[in-house]
Amino acid sequence: MGKKNHGSSSNSSSSGNGDPSIPEGDGANGNSSSEKSNDASQHSLHVNFDWRTVRANLFSREQAETEAQAKGTSFESKPLGMKWAHPISVPETGCVLVATEKLDGVRTFERTVVLLLRSGTRHPQEGPFGIVINRPLHKKIKHMKPTNLDLATTFSDCPLHFGGPLEASMFLLKTGGRSKLPGFEEVIPGLCFGARNSLDEAAELVKKGVLKSQDFRFFVGYAGWQQDQLKEEIDSDYWYVAACSLNLIYGGFPDSSSENLWEEILQLMGGQYSELSRKPKQDM
Template sequence: MEACFFSSKSFIKTIQFESSIKPKTLPFPNTNSNLFYSTKVASPSSITCCLSNDEKQPTLDSDWRSFRAKLVATEKVSSPSSWADPDTVVDQPPQPVTIGDKWAHTICEPEKGCLLIATKKLDGVHIFERTVILLLKTGSIGPLGIILNQSPLKYIKEMRSTTIRDVSEVFSHVPLFFGGPLEDGFFLVSPTKDDDDDGGMEKSGVFEEVMKGLYYGTKESVGYAAEMVKRNVVKARDFRFFDGYCLWDKEQLDEEIKAGFWIVVACSPSVIGIASVGNVGLWEEILGLMGPRNVG
């Protein structure tokens, strides 16, 4: 089967689809117009530092993010408050720190699977106001991500196509979201544990894992994804498709973070699962998980 995908080009040339959302250049200094924006924010805690290169991922198990989150939570608990008496003797040992199913905290470097949270400095900027961007990769090409909290543009079944009829029928009831101003298509898939108990997604070698249980694919892999749905390896409802993406170069991202346009955040998989895509309240939810802070 020929692998085809629902990208901006295919929408316009093949499916006669025209998005109502147009890219808008941000008023950043020294911005490269051929790239687009990403995020990265410093954290005062050395614990939250991380590796930004996809080729240098930590060698811990797949739950290393949770381990780091526990360290961050422990540090917050162990740090003395501003009103505490430094001469007070504490007789009781500190209690073990636990984290819930949903958590989020800042990190000092962008990494695959992290979030870029727009600050209030981007209020009024058409595309990026109050956005939550998931970084799919951070390698030599530059940070690449998709916007998670935009309302769906339409459903796949509403598209008109003769060349991708087979694929569009498989994903007919899957919503299509605006992922960013640059032309191309991506999809996220998060199979349920029962459907993927043999690790079929990871073993396929076709999809890249963003974080535990969440994978992404490109136009080269959408045909294979449709075949997996037909073989009941994964359900069509476990997919989310995106029209467009965001891209930065490293220096541009650094400048925007230093200027305070973005906060770089690590979070648990449950925060940005498939069900969270299109949640317009995701920005507020993540800030709430991080606790009181100034996002302006």
């Protein structure tokens, strides 16, 4: 069966004159000081709230009830745990795309997990894009002899990861219990992303002690799709779509390896997905 052209830059998403990989910042101008104060108080009240966890709890409960009915046993509720993953029907910002066996043999994407940074619904001309999060390059930034001063100093010991076949460098930053950070775009609660145009702000946060360099993960390249292309690939069974916990996406970074993330997510998704995680690669 023929594969789609996943590696061509002509398939990248676009958003008018700007590179879609560059976040445009948080701020809408014109808010009054009282509105900003109200927003800040709301952020502080909900800083640790993640509606995705509520949905995951509901999904886990429904699955447990279904299994109990099938076995004829009584239902027992179990805690969700720090690491969870479950399938969802449509892609959303912050979800992951898990490569199916149809991508075995497609070197760029086989057995990859792509974190979707934007789902492509924010702007009518913008396609979805994200980064591969389970392909460490086993190199640090300093090994690439960067010319950018912040990369050569503040972030020199940060590890590099392959993010995708399209040209643009990005980084993820773990914000912990903080609310949204100005200049960075939130992917899911506790996790933001930035690009080269926000590197100065990132370095400043480290210098001020707000964040540590270990809170950052840098990616070379990204993956992008045209408006309807990703939907077509999902409908053609090239990708499974899943929601998963921040602890699963970021793990015990920087010490833990992300290379087994594909298997781990599929196993947590259970059922047919768990079976796929144990299958050997298919040479196409």
